Amino acid sequence: xxxxxxxxxxxxxxxxxxxxxxxxxxxxxxxxxxxxxxxxxxxxxxxxxxxxxxxxxxxxxxxxxxxxxxxxxxxxxxxxxxxxxxxxxxxxxxxxxxxxxxxxxxxxxxxxxxxxxxxxxxxxxxxxxxxxxxxxxxxxxxxxxxxxxxxxxxxxxxxxxxxxxxxxxxxxxxxxxxxxxxxxxxxxxxxxxxxxxxxxxxxxxxxxxxxxxxxxxxxxxxxxxxxxxxxxxxxxxxxxxxxxxxxxxxxxxxxxxxxxxxxxxxxxxxxxxxxxxxxxxxxxxxxxxxxxxxxxxxxxxxxxxxxxxxxxxxxxxxxxxxxxxxxxxxxxxxxxxxxxxxxxxxxxxxxxxxxxxxxxxxxxxxxxxxxxxxxxxxxxxxxxxxxxxxxxxxxxxxxxxxxxxxxxxxxxxxxxxxxxxxxxxxxxxxxxxxxxxxxxxxxxxxxxxxxxxxxxxxxxxxxxxxxxxxxxxxxxxxxxxxxxxxxxxx
Amino acid sequence: xxxxxxxxxxxxxxxxxxxxxxxxxxxxxxxxxxxxxxxxxxxxxxxxxxxxxxxxxxxxxxxxxxxxxxxxxxxxxxxxxxxxxxxxxxxxxxxxxxxxxxxxxxxxxxxxxxxxxxxxxxxxxxxxxxxxxxxxxxxxxxxxxxxxxxxxxxxxxxxxxxxxxxxxxxxxxxxxxxxxxxxxxxxxxxxxxxxxxxxxxxxxxxxxxxxxxxxxxxxxxxxxxxxxxxxxxxxxxxxxxxxxxxxxxxxxxxxxxxxxxxxxxxxxxxxxxxxx
Numbered sequence: 001x002x003x004x005x006x007x008x009x010x011x012x013x014x015x016x017x018x019x020x021x022x023x024x025x026x027x028x029x030x031x032x033x034x035x036x037x038x039x040x041x042x043x044x045x046x047x048x049x050x051x052x053x054x055x056x057x058x059x060x061x062x063x064x065x066x067x068x069x070x071x072x073x074x075x076x077x078x079x080x081x082x083x084x085x086x087x088x089x090x091x092x093x094x095x096x097x098x099x100x101x102x103x104x105x106x107x108x109x110x111x112x113x114x115x116x117x118x119x120x121x122x123x124x125x126x127x128x129x130x131x132x133x134x135x136x137x138x139x140x141x142x143x144x145x146x147x148x149x150x151x152x153x154x155x156x157x158x159x160x161x162x163x164x165x166x167x168x169x170x171x172x173x174x175x176x177x178x179x180x181x182x183x184x185x186x187x188x189x190x191x192x193x194x195x196x197x198x199x200x201x202x203x204x205x206x207x208x209x210x211x212x213x214x215x216x217x218x219x220x221x222x223x224x225x226x227x228x229x230x231x232x233x234x235x236x237x238x239x240x241x242x243x244x245x246x247x248x249x250x251x252x253x254x255x256x257x258x259x260x261x262x263x264x265x266x267x268x269x270x271x272x273x274x275x276x277x278x279x280x281x282x283x284x285x286x287x288x289x290x291x292x293x294x295x296x297x298x299x300x301x302x303x304x305x306x307x308x309x310x311x312x313x314x315x316x317x318x319x320x321x322x323x324x325x326x327x328x329x330x331x332x333x334x335x336x337x338x339x340x341x342x343x344x345x346x347x348x349x350x351x352x353x354x355x356x357x358x359x360x361x362x363x364x365x366x367x368x369x370x371x372x373x374x375x376x377x378x379x380x381x382x383x384x385x386x387x388x389x390x391x392x393x394x395x396x397x398x399x400x401x402x403x404x405x406x407x408x409x410x411x412x413x414x415x416x417x418x419x420x421x422x423x424x425x426x427x428x429x430x431x432x433x434x435x436x437x438x439x440x441x442x443x444x445x446x447x448x449x450x451x452x453x454x455x456x457x458x459x460x461x462x463x464x465x466x467x468x469x470x471x472x473x474x475x476x477x478x479x480x481x482x483x484x485x486x487x488x489x490x
Numbered sequence: 491x492x493x494x495x496x497x498x499x500x501x502x503x504x505x506x507x508x509x510x511x512x513x514x515x516x517x518x519x520x521x522x523x524x525x526x527x528x529x530x531x532x533x534x535x536x537x538x539x540x541x542x543x544x545x546x547x548x549x550x551x552x553x554x555x556x557x558x559x560x561x562x563x564x565x566x567x568x569x570x571x572x573x574x575x576x577x578x579x580x581x582x583x584x585x586x587x588x589x590x591x592x593x594x595x596x597x598x599x600x601x602x603x604x605x606x607x608x609x610x611x612x613x614x615x616x617x618x619x620x621x622x623x624x625x626x627x628x629x630x631x632x633x634x635x636x637x638x639x640x641x642x643x644x645x646x647x648x649x650x651x652x653x654x655x656x657x658x659x660x661x662x663x664x665x666x667x668x669x670x671x672x673x674x675x676x677x678x679x680x681x682x683x684x685x686x687x688x689x690x691x692x693x694x695x696x697x698x699x700x701x702x703x704x705x706x707x708x709x710x711x712x713x714x715x716x717x718x719x720x721x722x723x724x725x726x727x728x729x730x731x732x733x734x735x736x737x738x739x740x741x742x743x744x745x746x747x748x749x750x751x752x753x754x755x756x757x758x759x760x761x762x763x764x765x766x
Contacts, residue, residue, distance in 0.1 A: 374744035
């Protein structure tokens, strides 16, 4: 891979910079993402809301990028994609080359282009935003465009890889694992990914709904990894199906644990175990992984008519929008802080509002009531006001005494966070874990207290984004490569 | 892997299925369960492991036909492949020498009780087993349980075999007769509830192995949550065995019925399709 600066000095890049004047570039308006009509899309669980840019619009958006000498956007990317280089390839019409640049550092560009919070990362550092006070270059839209174009038009190149024959095991098959697997296979390792569920992809499959991230996008990325030689074993729970010791005997020299923050949190308020109240993990898993909303599948799911979703994150938005698509008359968010503190992406909140989702902010459930069959019928909520900032820097919600009132409901989804999956730590007594149950690692190398075991993603962070998990996977691959090279030689 | 090696039938609705699963056969311990999906459209259902053969690389499941998924499974034949099978899941039974064990099994619950009875006997406990069912043909695995028990008492509701009466009648007679140090109970939720009430009266520490609704079975969804001592626990990773005196059985019974209407509708649709 050439150096980013060398690349910027290539003749075609110089010519391209001169071809269009800066003034002309900055005069172009930021592209808008075409999307399905809200009134139409609420009837389809499996149709993607965002449609994606066309070739023309993408070329025009790419022209906005100034190809800065010091591209700040790159510093905002957890996997350090050479952003100007891929964008300038789009501007000159070499879309497959643009996709190639993305692939150098990201195993899942079509996924990242869809679910990354670009507004908080690369785009937040854009010259347009910070110097011109104009909307940032739509880096996310362009990333998605290049990756989609490659999938639809290109034959992904399979690079020649010199194998070193060293076996490494990857535990979990979510974004962190896939990123790690992609990096390690290119370094020559013999990589096997172990997944406990019956589908590969982790949260990309069971969590994020089809209308935001279609499964065929994930599957196509998985196919790319398979072509590179990554092996996948589903229905396999490392530490249980076979122990770490068993796997070592089978020749595995390194382990990367990215088993995720699987455990859903509940609020522990009266009535929370009534039927019809479930975690967002349960709801989304039933619908996304088990296809419960489709008749030909055996798994059932409640199809509530008046649905309350508790929480303000992306998972809460995914749940509430899913309930609308499964036929709810009324779907509402109940969130204890205000709109300003919501952790969900702005785009998702906007999409939800357009779809007719009701937002009850500064409101918190305190008790549930059920009908004679034990099915939830009402939720008692309490109004909140914002006090002083807490550890997260957000203003703490404080209950207002005597402000309780009841909301009628027939289904509640609790989306108030998750904690680390305890399965792996529970079988490794020597593994250092924090009080919260996350695996402790060296932040540079992602190495844990067990030298041959590295970790990343939510099992280390406790609850973060797809792209941070992928960044961990990349760093862990470098860390483990160094460790194994020192130990076993090249 | 996941190939059905052998099938058998205990009664009209209760079947034995031996599946090839060499890794699970090697690593499972008494109390563990698996989650399986019969086919691509199937649901994930938890089933306790009744037995395993490490040499042959198989595990044995005992299944009662109840809804769509269990009927599909019971209709499978040797040579068929189960689409997905993962395990062993849950915490293993804490087996140690305590003195005298009272092991109560009801219906298909006798199957997961078998490896536990074997485990307690092998470490030197005196084991008294009480097996209960509605009628004679629902008493399963009696000979295997006998092999690892000092005494076996059989109870049937209709008196068609053994003594007439429910499990607690048989259990109480034994409790009155001799000192019991620990009790383990596996069976229908109502049966476990009343057994727990009985042993509480006599202050006998009691473990119940719960059977709940599950989706993933690895701690991810929380569908299996149950109140134990006023706290919410997950059956899949904190259980399946809990202190029976602390379990809120009434809540568990309500939660088990949560999808009853959907299940009934699906089962009727399935039967209609089969008859076409």
